[in-house]
Amino acid sequence: MNNYTHDTAPTQFVETGGIRFAYRRFGNMAAGRTPVVFFQHFIGNLDDHDPAISDGFAADREVILFNNTGVASTSGVVPDTIEQMATDAGTFLDALGLTVVDLVGHSMGGLVAQQVAIQRPELVRRLVLVGTGPRGGVGIGEMPAETAALFGVKLPRQEDMWLPILFAPTETSQKLGREYVERIVARKDRDASPFGEQVYAGQGTAIHTYGTTKDPAYALLKNIKVPVLVVNGTDDTIIATINSYILQQFLPNAELVIYPDANHGAHFQYPGRFVTHTKLFLDRQDTTAG
Template sequence: MTATLDFDATSRTMGGEYELHYHEAGSGPVLLMLHGSGPGVSGWSNFAGNFPVFAEHFRTIVLDMPGFGRSPAREWNDVYPRVAADAIRYFLDELGIDSVDIVGNSMGGNVGTEFALAHPERVRRMVLMGPGGLAVNSFAPPVSEGSRRLFEFLANPTREGMVAWVDTMVGNPAVVTDELIDQRLANALAPGAIANTFKIFQTFSDPRFADRPQLWARAAQVQQETLLVWGRDDRMLPYEGSLFPFRQMPNAELHVFSRCGHWAQIERKADFERLTVEFLNR
């Protein structure tokens, strides 16, 4: 049976150019895990359940990206994924790590891909679960149900709103517990958290930062072996949007889970872990 890992025992901080919080355990090749966005998110909230399993195979690092978890917000002087990708560059430099494998969920997939494009020699393989920025959806409304519920919560942050948003993240509501809702809500209502989340999302539409093509338009430049993972019932980034990056990325493979929404690492936990370990170790 896989041992559990304690939050405090694995907690680390880094100062300097970027102030970053992370968790680390295990040994071997380095695996960097990047969480998604949304109210109350952190590296731990996304990956606490998977962390011990991956730490049995890799030196596993679960990062709180800038402005999330215990990594403080900053002035956003570029579109968020490029800021976070530069933070990863600094983070790896400070730890003396030359290259990594990346697991990225949603926004974390966006950030991981930006890092891979900026520093291709430092990324070996990637597993991207419903990666933001890469999906191109021609079969659903331009604003997904998950996005709509997310911004409804940010505009009126109530417990009912959190329940409604989290419901769009999963295909099986049974995996959502009161504890999960309460933890996410408490984190989302921390002082300044919602205002900072708005500021992060606003960077995507800020004309000052529109100096290069969007990520999906650069998908063909991603050379790393990449496993795209989607839930067939994803209501945040519908799985039909996976076909574009799968077709464009020259070394991509695609796995779609049935009975699964946006949180494959939670809903199909054991299957996701097995699939990821096999892909990274082959």
């Protein structure tokens, strides 16, 4: 057990394959549980993860947050395919000496996490997919212009951009969204530098290609043999909630949780529920566990 929290864990670096990866590693490493690695959403970095979630997990397991290639404090050029992002993520995990991990992927991070599970099945024990969908899913990579414009808004406190993207327009959801923003800005050395055009372009191309490359009958999902927990809100306006139902129906071993009055960041809106539900899933012993 180390004494670090989400807000105090130092940023570390590991170099492998010509890339210098930035990451933070904290939590209860002595509990004997599989480490949990978080995969980030579009244009998100280390500091956009929710402390209420990562600290909730860190109480009884190790948590690893990282910036993939070309993002913020990690060197290199952002890959323009989900497949290469997954390859790079696997390279990073290898460099840390990890042989088995649980993955939590949100939005684009969920696409990458699925691909890691396909490319590196021996590495992934369980998979948690939040606000995401399958390759060729409904509307993935085909975002309406008015929705896409939300990601380019400039604000006095830039983190407030996440309120209409991640949270429903209701009074309750927006209140909980503001609480999330306050949590993520609390870290004293938060990296608030703007993303360059290459991040938008590379990640945007990757999502568009992955989403518009159709997979008839979602056959690729059959290659993900591990248990999967799928989580979303009732009305995800970024990756439509129907995609979460598709994941649950076509993955060989998946269960689904839908949170009420919630949008793309349902787990940020209900961090306590999410931690509880996800820990139950990760810790459950059953005959289908990987």
